[in-house]
Amino acid sequence: MFGAEILLRRWFYWVSREDLKEQPYPQTMFTFREMFASLAPFFTFREMFTSLAPFVTAAVVIVLSPFVKEHIPSAVSTYLVSMYEKWLSRFSTPQVTLVIEEKGDLKVRNQIYDAARAYLRTLISKSTKPKRFKVNKVGTQNESAIDIVENEDVIDISNGIRLNWKLYAVKEVGHVDVDRYFELSCDKGFENEVLESYLPDIVDRYERNQNDDKVVKLYTRDGSYGNSVGVDRDGDWNYVIFKHPITFEKLAMDPKQKEMLINDLDRFIGRKDLYKNVGKAWKRGYLLYGPPGTGKSSLIAAMANHLKFNIYDLNLSCRYSDEDLRSILLSTTNRSILVIEDIDCGAVLDDKRREFDSFTLSGLLNIIDGLWSSCGDERIIVFTTNHKDRLDPALLRPGRMDVHVHMSYCTIDGFKLLAANYLKILCDHQLYRQIEGLLKNVEVTPAKIAEQLLEGGGTDVVLQGVVKFLEQKEREKAEAAKLKERLKSAAIDVDAEGLVKFLKQKKLENAKAAEAEQLLSSVDTDVDVEELVKFLKQKKLEENPNES
Ligand SMILES: Nc1ncnc2c1ncn2[C@@H]1O[C@H](COP(=O)(O)OP(=O)(O)OP(=O)(O)O)[C@@H](O)[C@H]1O
Known part of the structure; x- marks a missing residue:
């Protein structure tokens, strides 16, 4: 561009000088040879030519275009232009x-x-x-x-x-x-x-x-593997900015366990060199177990907020092949928490179902222990379950999950913390003693307590509501115990849980029978309802022989 600029300046000079106008431009001012010679210390010929090329092209186009348009067929002119461009490209910088x-x-x-x-x-x-x-x-x-x-x-x-x-x-x-x-x-x-x-x-x-x-992102995968490209996607994952306000301070759990967990996470983050020196993948696995509503998801959110790690939430109810799963896991980034919730819920399939092109537990564990962890740094994996006893022993083997965390029902310490969060009670309250006694007696999740604390009406009213709620739970527990005792004395060998399920099923069947009876009476047909139910069941069985 510099060469072109000098050329233009000189041209303006030539135009503005009346005395030079009579003389032809190049000879009076300079020859091209002189101009290139004067610029030579600063630029190579190629650079000067490159600078001038756009001007030369423009001039050629302007001068020749009417002629080209009129006399040369378009195919030929296109060819000539392409040849010209090819020739010109020899002078542009590669x-x-x-x-x-x-x-x-x-x-x-x-x-x-x-x-x-x-x-x-x-x-x-x-x-x-x-x-x-x-x-x-x-x-x-x-x-x-x-x-x-x-x-x-x-x-x-x-x-x-x-x-x-x-x-x-x-x-x-x-x-x-x-x-x-x-x-x-x-x-x-x-x-x-x-x-x-x-x-x-x-x-x-x-x-x-x-x-x-850093903003924490929550990555999920909707539906089946391989959704089309969308706006809020990073690789194979959709994401939203994660704004869960929970922190370790606000989390109701055993204080010693909480402290252990925070220290464990901090130690893990600070051990980059150690992991490198011993040749171990820089990853850590946590198994969170406990009944629904005890705060497993809240704990994961607190971990992510503490470490400022993104969360990858992998829903295993979608059917992934081992190959898909491998690709999905490898598309997660460093400094992240991979969450696999409810690992016991039928999502981890046994070998019989391999034929349905779904992954197996061993496949999942192999990916996690193999390429996934060795190809990345600062990886955390969290499995959650409501039933630790139902887990495959392969998952519980020592060394598989580094830390097992039990999330328990609400204790008085947890309750006080929740009351501080929700009601801003920072010191003792007269009802705490009564609540402590009740909490020792009944099993209530922090989620249920949180629901009670959200009821309006002022601190005293809310705490009285909690007391009533816990007393009701206590009564229900006593009734269930009585029923159990009666069953036992009548030598009925049914476990209480099974009995409740059975009664619920019966109730459902009775309701269906009543509905059918009402329907039949409206069409004035004389049919025995029980017979009809049997008949329909039989029919259904014939249609779906696999359904027991
Ligand atoms: N330990 C806790 N500390 C503070 N809040 C809690 C705790 N547990 C539950 N909660 C409250 O209850 C809600 C539901 O709890 P959360 O989803 O974390 O339980 P979960 O154990 O993951 O349940 P699930 O097994 O059904 O997924 C939370 O949003 C939170 O408001």
């Missing part, structure tokens, strides 16, 4: 292009890709925007988020190097997976600087930002 794939050969996430994506988001938020970009705002966010779109050039200038980024997303026919990658182009000769300084800086910045003011 480019080099780096391809940065989202996932590597083993389908493991490429950290440079993630860092680049985050960097380009900030770049276009702060500086010149590309021609097309995405803007998105979800309810919980304060500001709109800007993001790059595919096939759009994003230009960055760093240390005088012009870098051209472009994101591509390719979906092969018959494949559910989308392959994403960046192409990063710069002038040839600068590639080493890009590799040795530009890209490492971007990755460094990305890692630092992960720790500072």
